[in-house]
Amino acid sequence: MLDVVYYMPIPQVSRPLSRSLARDEVHRRLKVWIIxxxxxxxxxxxxxxxxxxxxxxxxxxxxALRRLEDEGFVETALDRWTRVAPLDLQKALEIYSIIxxxxxxxxxxxRLTAExxxxxxxxxxxxxxxxxxxxxxxxxxxDEDFHGVWLTGAQNGELWVLVxxxxxxxxxxxxxxxxxxxxxxxxxxxxATLLRALQTGSRREAIVALKxxxxxxxxxxxxxxxxxxxxxxx
Numbered sequence: 001m002l003d004v005v006y007y008m009p010i011p012q013v014s015r016p017l018s019r020s021l022a023r024d025e026v027h028r029r030l031k032v033w034i035i036x037x038x039x040x041x042x043x044x045x046x047x048x049x050x051x052x053x054x055x056x057x058x059x060x061x062x063x064a065l066r067r068l069e070d071e072g073f074v075e076t077a078l079d080r081w082t083r084v085a086p087l088d089l090q091k092a093l094e095i096y097s098i099i100x101x102x103x104x105x106x107x108x109x110x111r112l113t114a115e116x117x118x119x120x121x122x123x124x125x126x127x128x129x130x131x132x133x134x135x136x137x138x139x140x141x142x143d144e145d146f147h148g149v150w151l152t153g154a155q156n157g158e159l160w161v162l163v164x165x166x167x168x169x170x171x172x173x174x175x176x177x178x179x180x181x182x183x184x185x186x187x188x189x190x191x192a193t194l195l196r197a198l199q200t201g202s203r204r205e206a207i208v209a210l211k212x213x214x215x216x217x218x219x220x221x222x223x224x225x226x227x228x229x230x231x232x233x234x
Contacts, residue, residue: 022056027064029054034073034084035172036137041086045074072169089225092173093218099166100214102159103147107210108203110153117198120149124191131185140174146191177224190216 030050033039047061054061065082068074072091076082127142144167151160190213197205 022054022060023063026050026054026056026060027067030064030068031071031073031168034068035168035175037172037176039084041084041176044081044083047082073172087173087176089173089177089221092170093221093225095166095170096214096218096221099163099170100211102163102166103151103214104207104210106154106156106159106163107150107207109156110150111155112150112153112198116149116153117195120146120191120195120198123149124188124195127191128185128188131188136175140171143187173221177221186216186220187213 030039030045039045045065047058047065050061051058065074065076069076069082073085074082075085123142123146127139127146130136130139130142151163154160190209194206194209194213197203197209
C-alpha cells in the first residue's frame with residue numbers, strides 16, 4: 001500500500017524568530033498548527049521550508065520536529081519523510097479514560113468555594129453560546145476552563161501538568177471531528193448536572209455527574225470512530 005503524501009502549507013511569519021528563542025518557538029508554532037489543522041494529518045514536513053518560513057536555521061527546526069515526534073504529533077520514516085501523524089481515535093479514547101480518572105481524583109480533593117461554582121456556571125453558559133455560534137475553538141476552551149476550576153482547586157501542580165499534557169493531545173482530535181460530533185451540546189447539559197450537585201453540596205453526586213460527562217464524551221467520539229470505519233468499508 002502506497003503512503004499518501006501531502007505538501008505542507010507553512011504559514012509565512014512577519015519577522016524572523018530570535019535565535020535565543022528559536023527552538024522553543026518553532027516547536028510551539030508547529031504544535032499549534034498541527035493541533036488547529038493548519039498542518040493536516042499526513043502532510044510532509046520539510047525542515048528547509050519551515051526554516052525559511054520562520055527565518056531560522058534548520059537546526060532548531062530539526063530539534064522541534066524530534067520533540068513533536070516524541071509527543072506523538074509527528075512521525076518519520078528514515079530517509080523517506082517526516083510528516084504530521086495521523087489522527088488515532090482509539091488512542092484518543094484511551095487518553096479520555098486516563099483524564100477521567102485524574103479529574104475524578106481532583107474533584108474528590110478540590111477545595112471549591114461558592115465563587116468557584118459561580119464561575120463554572122458562567123463558563124458553561126459561554127460554552128453554550130460558542131456551540132450555538134458554531135465556534136468549536138471557543139467551546140473547547142470553555143470546556144477546558146470549566147474542568148480547570150476543580151483541577152486548580154485540587155492544588156496539585158503535578159496533576160495539573162499531567163492533565164494539560166494529555167488534553168493537548170486530545171484537542172487535535174476534538175477540533176478535527178467537531179462538526180461530526182453532532183451531540184456536542186450534550187456536554188453543556190452534563191456540566192449543568194454536575195453544577196447542580198455542587199450547588200446542593202453533594203460532592204458524591206458531582207463525581208457521578210463528572211464520570212457521566214466523560215462517558216458521554218467517549219461515546220460521542222466512538223460514534224465518530226464507527227462512522228469512520230463504515231465509510232472505509234464502503
